[in-house]
Amino acid sequence: MTSHHDSKGPSSGPLAKTFAALAKDGRKALAPFVTAGDPDLDTTLAVLEALDRAGAAVCELGVPYSDPIADGPVIQASYTRALAAGFTLEKFFEMVRKATGRVKMPILAMVSYSIIYRRGIDRFVDDAAAAGLAGLVVPDLPLEESDVLDVTCKGANLALVRLVTPTTPPERAAEIAKRSTGFLYCVSVAGVTGARTDLPEGLVERVKWLQTKTDVPVLVGFGVSTPEQVKLLSSVADGAIVGSALVRRVGELAAEGPEGVAKGVESYIADLVNAAR
Amino acid sequence: MPSPLSPPLPAGGISQVPDAHGRFGRFGGRYVPETLSAALDQLQAAYDEARADPAFQAELDQLLAAFVGRPLPLLFAKRLTAYAGGAQIWFKREDLSHTGAHKINNTLGQGLLAMRMGKKRIIAETGAGQHGVATATACARFGLDCVVYMGAEDVRRQEPNVRSMRMMGAEVRPVESGSRTLRDAINEAMRDWMGSVETTHYIIGSVVGPHPFPRITRDFQSVIGQETLVFCQQELGRDPDCVVACVGGGSNAAGMFYPLVEHKGIRLVGVEAGGRSSKPGDHAASLSYGNAGILHGSLSYVLQDPDGQTADVHSVSAGLDYPGVGPEHAWWHDTKRVEYTSVTDAEALDAFDLVARREGILPALETSHAIAWAVKEAARRPKEEVIVVCLSGRGDKDAAEIARLRSIENGGAHA
């Protein structure tokens, strides 16, 4: 009987340990998203250390892609900046290797399937595991196309975090929730990424329902930017993902150099971490 | 005329695609954010239902006849043939369509589908502006709201089409990101759709994108190949020897080729944009120089760097200036059923001049690529042979840009 473990993937992996520790303390996960290589990879490394110091539970590291259709203007612009600054996958994995040696929070790559496919699924997953990544989030890979990557990730003990959106019909959402490993990413709104002021109605009910369909934690993302929102989400979800709001800050602080960016990011995220309980 | 939704295909292998997952061999599929999955399922269901509904069929046939002007004839290009000095060159006159290109076949079909799904807002991307105009036209006819995304560079070089779209009530949104061309316009349209999918239908302009778009667009365009077969029988009493079409995303070519792929005796040739040279960044010939990869929701041939980042591309023709190609073309390429080749900017511009002066037709710059190849090939083939060129669109939209390019050229010659 391996089906339980099969469907949950690396249940003893770094993500499971992180969420168990949070639960023990009665806290929720604050999961920041940052774009790798924006404005450069040295800054990203400094930012990852700052996020870890600030108490972020896990980090999603966005791999810049030339044609990101799921992303709004803020993240899209950060990808363009990173690519213009000479981002490559070789440099990315090298930086991740350094980062995972220095921080305790698990790091996942948020990466387009176009990039994974071109490198080769086996090679990408091997590189990711060797660099110490805890898993992958692949925003343009729906359930139907995901079997090969799913098996490959399991073989390498990487989580494959899946996304459920407001347009996902219930039956399909249940299947996605069941097959997600590490955690489940609940997208709060239909649309592209971007900070929003309110939480959409119906979200609380949806998160509660999703929690009954999966054993992994349910994290909510898209549009989260303030401690108030994090607090609200933390009353129901297992954590909150903060993306565009953080990426915008990194962009604004870029001129201040790696340490300046890291400092600004650390205090912003520390406030959000405090609200995640 | 045979109807576009029930192609009278002989049973066989190569045409039995896509499968239920949208696969053309290994190509195709659906690589999109989860937000779009439900809408694509809905579209698939609506399309299957429409295909089975004779009323849908009848309404579309009626529009294709009275609104578009179908069926569209074959014309013997007498003076062009004499110039080439070999095989006969015939034009399949898609340029006579209402709005001046084949794109209208698809936008009317998908517009009717949108109404079946109860969606009242339409979005589209456009490169040359022909798909944008065809979408604006269908929306005006059907009373649907219309937003067209167009790369800022293409807004400049295809200005007459921008004006037409606006006159028919469409909102044209210039796209300033990336290369400011077709690929960026598709990105923007997809992003719009991510947030509007419950009330909006995206009429994609070619046989690209996630399943079921490549199939739906191909089917709506198949009327081109069906009419070609019928007219060849009427005019020549036989099938043509060779049929050639330009390939951007590949919709005029797919519509021409699909009804012909089981006619094994017909040589099929797709012509891509060879641009300035075969160096990366200088052309837009995905099948000639690209690799298998994923772009805009499907697996096909794409021009990418080794990290999977989409490459910069170039073509003098906005409608071919795209780093990908429809997955069915990738399938035909790998099964060797269709030959793919490319023609340079300069050759296409020369073909434009040639057809203007020798035939009294201004062909679209996209189409001029297919013509350039046909003229070269005709010179090498015997007089009994028949080459049919898909004259996918008219070139009025290109006249100003061609004049500009020619004056730069002439200026350069003086320097």
Ligand SMILES: Cc1ncc(COP(=O)(O)O)c(C=O)c1O
């Ligand atoms: C006249 C004409 N031919 C060809 C094309 C290229 O598209 P496709 O390859 O989908 O036929 C376009 C696109 O704008 C066009 O306007």
